[in-house]
Structure formats: structure tokens, C-alpha cells
Amino acid sequence: MDKVQNNKAWFLVLPVLVLVAFSAVIPLMTVVNYSVQDTFGNNVFFWEGLGWFEQVLTDSRVHGALGRQLAFSGIILAIQIPLGIAIAVCMPKKGFWASVCLVLMALPLLIPWNVVGTIWQIMGRGDIGLVGYSLSALGIDWNYARDPLHAWITVIVMDVWHWTSLVALLAYAGLQSIPQAYYQAAKIDQASRWSVFRYIELPKMQGVLLIAILLRFMDSFMIYTEPFVVTGGGPGSATSFLSIDLVKMALGQFDLGPAAAFSLMYFLVILLVSWVFYTVMTNLDKAEGR
Amino acid sequence: MVQITLDNLAHSYLPNPQGEDDFALKQLDHVWKDGEAYALLGASGCGKSTLLNIISGLLVPSRGRILFGDRDVTHQDTVARNIAQVFQFPVVYDTMTVGDNLAFPLRNRGMAPAAIAEQVQKIAAMIGMEDQLKRKARGLTADAKQKISLGRGMVREDVNAILFDEPLTVIDPHMKWELRTQLKALHNEFGHTMIYVTHDQTEALTFADKVVVMHDGRVVQLGTPEELFDTPEHTFVGYFIGSPGMNLIDAEVAGDTAQCGGHAIDLGGHYRTPKGRVQIGIRPEFVTLTAGDRGLPVTIKRIEDVGRHQILRAEFAGKPINAILPEGFAVPAGANRLHFAPDRINVYADDWRVAPLHAVANPVKEAV
């Protein structure tokens, strides 16, 4: 049967376009609009050009937030990826205990962000929190509200607790898809446990690990709720990551113009990084000849 | 290198096997003699791979023991057994080069780098991949992967045995022949015990001194190719070896004659009346087509010319029966009788061969 060409069918896409326009394009354009204008209130706006962008780009406060953000994302990736892989490798592959492990691993992922923040906010307190109290009892003067290092440790431990499961589950799925024949061949070739990991498991997990890294990077790059609940960005601005800083700027000080310019650049950075990951991943797939 | 004894072996993949049917390997008692090359033949699912995995130590059998010489290795791992195995589905290590793939088993045994390099060169030459040693194994063609897999199996010289599980399935016929020749050469040079699993009987018969035929989780016969051809111990062997396989006809056997649907057939031996389902088996090579009133009357379906000879496809009592006619044989007018060479007839009771009490003193020999 011949296909009938009917361009009127495109009208059927219209509802989706309208929806996308309202949900994404129009809000985004509003932000674009703010980013190039200034106002003294009363809904009177005047053209500002790229002024806000220049201001944000040269703002040492933004630089600081960006530096902290990169450090945070880097540290949690450096901990969560190896740790997640290690957990996945150690998890039982089948049977009752495999199911138990999976459920336990999934639990932290099901807890709402602000609850996670609250849990660790309480846990870390020197007077009533389990962790804080234990540390104080050991003679460490633990106070994340005063000591920037303590604040960082708390925030990082919290994120590791919350998200390592995701990496572990993804890695576990990757491991489960390795055919038994590879392990058998390795046994016949008398490979050590390390060689099995290095030459069979790691290469076969590569795809899922890239997804894990991408997800964890984007998520940690946009982190807001948990550090906000635990430290509120403090002490001082020690744990003010990009989005915390952005909210302070936009809502705390109501600097709409710079905040809008800031948001746009923030958005572009994430888009850029995602694009790089996507390219790397598709190239890898091609190299595997799939 | 060592003699491998399977003592009362059985294996089930189920945790609590109940009946016979739950066992992938039923009762097995078998000795693989040191330094022999065996072919392991059998239909799909009869337990060939399971048996190899038990010998190499990948699987622990549910029952029975495995002995290397006098040493009980039933619960020892692959390292202690030191056996090489080439798998049915080729495994290559994607991120390594071809050369590293071949060197991998040697490195794991801590061989000196210079000796490894030399051995890798030798094996690469055997599988015809010398010019690709530096290439990454990822993205190679299926037959290249199979060759690497085969090469990894042959690279260690100190192994106790080499097991090949259909190692050449995707390799083209010419290369297949070449690799098989290489395997034979390797066998002559080092005298490893080799077990070679295949579906392909010509492959089996050209490779091996001894052929082991498995059927439904059991070894039904071990013998030279001639023994398998002349005296199949089980109807499966008769049917599986040979092309076309042995003809099997329901019969009543008494003394030195068989009654097939009211027709008497002379046998080459004397039999005590066997019990169970009795059949006589005759290879198509020993069936002749005649006119007249001697022999079994059949309905001729067609004659196929396959080059070196012709195959006669006929039917007796609704069951197919085949005969091999010499090249250029002109079918006599009105020929519809098949005559069997008496001393080539085997008698089976419930699928197992029944040995004659003694041969008939003066059997009527027929030219074949």
C-alpha cells in the first residue's frame, strides 16, 4: 500500500506545541527578557543589553559559588562512583539476599530531598544527633553550623548516603547483563578477581557508568534542597552552591536582572555538559559497533 | 597430562532432582585415556557442554567423582585442574588487543614475558592472525573471535587436557579444515588428551581416534569410527552416524531369522528370542535392490543422485527405508525388493544392540 502524503496531519502536533510553549518556552523567554532589562519597580523596564551578563561573569561572589559547586560535584563523583561500583560488585547476584539488598539500596532514593536534609541536619547536631553526639563524645568539637569543614563533611556524607545507591543499582544492572560465558572463560584462563573486574566487568559496565556519571553530575550541579535545609548555605557562604546563591540573589535581594542572566548561564553550562556526555556515549556505542 | 576417570557421575541443574528426567547427565562411567583425541558427538541438548564443564571444573557434579590419575579432583577448582577449554560461544576480552587475548592465560600463570611473546607468535601463526596481534579485539568479526577463542585454548602447553566445545561453527569450510589439521599437529606434538565436541560427523571422524556418542545424558557408545559404523550399540548411534542413517525395521527375531510383516529375513547370527521392542538395523550401504521374489517388498518413492552414489528412498509398512545404490546403477525393470546382507544386520531390543549367540556357520555372503 502506498503511503498517503497529508500535510494537514501536522495540525495534530499543534496541541503539543502549545503545551511546550506554555511549559518551557514562555517561562524561559521571560527569564531571557529579565536578563537584558532593568527596572526601578512599578513594572517599568528599560534596556540593559548584556550588562547583567558582564556583571555576573565578573562577580567574585558568583566565581566563589561556581568554584564550590565544581568542588562539590567533583568530590561526590569521586566518592560515589567507585563506592557504587564496589557495592554492586559485592552484592549477591541472585536469590533471597539479592532481593533484600536491592530493597535496602532503593530506600534512600525514595526519601524526599527535604526529609533527607532534615535527617542529616538532626543527625549532625552535637546535642541530640546520633553522629554529632558520638563525635563530640570522642572529643571532637563537632559543629557544622560554625566550622566550614564540618559543614562540607556533613553535606558530602549526606549526598553520598542519599545517592550512592543510584550508582550501585545502575552498576548492578550492568553487571547482571554480563553473560555467564565470560566468567567461565576467565576461570579457565585462571584470571584473578582483579583481572575479571578490570577486563570483563568494568568494560561491560562502561555504558551504564557513563549514564550514572551524567545523572550524578547534573543532579549535584543543581543541588539545592538538602544543603539549604542542613546549613542554609553557611557558615558564611561556605556551602553556598550555585543554586543556593541564585535563590539568594533572586528572592533574597530581588536582583532579578543579574539572577536571570545567572540562570541562563547556569542552564547553558548544564546543557553543554550534557551534550558532551551524550556525544561521548554515542561515540562509544559506535566504537563497539552496535 | 593425565588419565581422566568419570566415576558414577550424574548431574542435575535443579537443586532437588526427583526423577531421571531432572538429570542433564544420567549415570556416566567413563575413562578418557591419557593422550587420546576423542570426538564427542550427540544431538543438541544431550549434555555435551555440561559434561565438559564438569571435567574442567566449572560445574560440580550432583553425584559421582572425577579422578585425574588417582587424584580425586571433584571439588577442585579450574586452577588446580589446569584444563584448557574452548567455548561454544566465543569469548574475547574486548578491551585487550588480539595479542593480549592470546597471552592472557599465560600471564595469569606467571610465565616469563619472553616465553609468552614467543608462544603468542606461534599460536597467532596457527590461527592465521599474526598481522592483527596489535589490533583491539572489539569489533572483530565472528570468525576472528572464534579463532582467538580457539587460540586461547591452545596457547598453554602444560595443560592436563584441552576441551573443544564446537570450536569452529562460524568458520568457513576451508579454514575449518586448516584449523583441524593444526589441531591434529598440536596433538601429535604434545599428546594432550583432547575432547572435541561437534554436531558434524565428518569433523568428528577426521579429528578423532575414538568417538564418543552421547544420547539423552548418557554415553551410548565409545569406539573407533569403524565400530560405530559396523556395530552401533544403540539405535541412536546407527541413526546419527552415517548419511543416511541406519534403517530400523520392527521385527520378530528367533534363531537366525527375522520376521518383518510376514517376510522372513536371514540373519548373520543366532539369537535367543530378545524381549521388549525388537528391531533389526541395516545400513543403507548394505541394502541391494533386486527384482524377483527374494527380499522385502517396498514402495519406491524416489532416487536421489548425490554424486558418488545414488540414494534410493523407499517405504516399507509406511516407514521410510533407504538404500545406497552404486553410481550409474541402472534400476532393473520391476525391481521392488530390498535385500539385506545378513552379516551386516544388527538386532536391537529396546534400542540396545543384542549380541548374537554365535555367527551362522555358513552365511550367504552377498557382494555389496
Ligand SMILES: Nc1ncnc2c1ncn2[C@@H]1O[C@H](COP(=O)(O)OP(=O)(O)OP(=O)(O)O)[C@@H](O)[C@H]1O
Ligand atoms: N545453566 C543451566 N541451567 C539449567 N539447565 C541447563 C543449563 N545448561 C544446560 N541445561 C540443560 O541441560 C541439558 C544439557 O545441556 P547442554 O548444554 O549440556 O547440551 P549440549 O549437548 O551442549 O547441547 P548443544 O549441542 O545445543 O550445545 C539441556 O536440556 C539444557 O536445557
Ligand SMILES: [Mg+2]
Ligand atoms: Mg553445548
